[in-house]
Amino acid sequence: MGIAKGTGFIIGIISTITAVSFSLAILFWYLYDIIWQFIILGLVVIAYVFLIWTFRDPIRKIETDKNNILAPADGRIVKYEDRETGMYCVIRMSPFDVHMTRSPIEGEIKSINFKKGSHWPAYFLNYTKNNQRNTIEIVNKKDKVTAIVTQVSGIFARRTVAYAKEGNYVKQGDVIGTIRFGSITSVEILGDKKYKLNHKLSDIVRAGHSVLAEHDLESD
Numbered sequence: 451m452g453i454a455k456g457t458g459f460i461i462g463i464i465s466t467i468t469a470v471s472f473s474l475a476i477l478f479w480y481l482y483d484i485i486w487q488f489i490i491l492g493l494v495v496i497a498y499v500f501l502i503w504t505f506r507d508p509i510r511k512i513e514t515d516k517n518n519i520l521a522p523a524d525g526r527i528v529k530y531e532d533r534e535t536g537m538y539c540v541i542r543m544s545p546f547d548v549h550m551t552r553s554p555i556e557g558e559i560k561s562i563n564f565k566k567g568s569h570w571p572a573y574f575l576n577y578t579k580n581n582q583r584n585t586i587e588i589v590n591k592k593d594k595v596t597a598i599v600t601q602v603s604g605i606f607a608r609r610t611v612a613y614a615k616e617g618n619y620v621k622q623g624d625v626i627g628t629i630r631f632g633s634i635t636s637v638e639i640l641g642d643k644k645y646k647l648n649h650k651l652s653d654i655v656r657a658g659h660s661v662l663a664e665h666d667l668e669s670d
Contacts, residue, residue, distance in 0.1 A: 504631060507550050512623030512658050516590075517665035519555065519645055520623055521655035522599045523635035524548045529575065530647050536639040537663060539647070540575065541655060543633060551627040552658040554637050555597045557590035559618045559626070564610075569603055578602055578634060584610040586626060595641035599626070604633030623658035639663070 512520075519537075524547035529540035543549065567582040582603040589596050601610040610633075614626040629635065639645060645663040649655060655662060 514622040519663040521660040557588040560587040598638040
């Protein structure tokens with residue numbers, strides 16, 4: 451299991467704090483025979499384990515299919531809309547989900563737009579419309595499909611990060627970014643193809659692993 455790119459320095463700081471806390475705990479216990487410092491040490495260790503778990507980037511076996519739309523994020527489906535231009539889906543992450551963002555389709559990164567904003571809790575979807583976000587547009591000219599993946603920050607997720615760059619070509623399921631400490635990720639699919647949701651509202655999906663939607667052949 452790997453660690454999210456760009457979080458090594460955070461892990462390093464917490465590792466240093468943990469090592470220092472452990473050393474001081476032993477020293478104070480030896481000199482003064484008190485144990486309260488072990489409580490502090492325990493809290494530091496819990497924070498360290500939580501960060502490692504939060505920043506994890508597990509290896510996943512990706513099964514690609516141009517007729518499928520893969521989930522761009524781990525979490526629970528909280529909104530879905532069929533639109534004339536395609537489909538729209540919102541996935542809400544918990545602090546315990548993997549926070550990596552993956553490409554739902556194969557294609558070229560056409561644009562990445564960062565927008566500053568507020569940090570409303572992810573549970574209030576109407577308010578999160580004004581939250582900080584990264585919008586990543588992926589275009590597959592061959593299959594005539596476009597995926598617009600939007601990483602939205604929340605009350606704890608203070609930063610949305612795009613790893614991919616404009617002009618990069620990504621495969622279906624490739625990691626394209628992360629949201630530190632989770633929030634919500636939306637995906638809008640545009641094109642001539644019609645898709646049907648492979649899940650129902652409140653279902654839990656996994657980025658790059660779950661087939662979010664399938665090409666509706668009956669609509670052709």
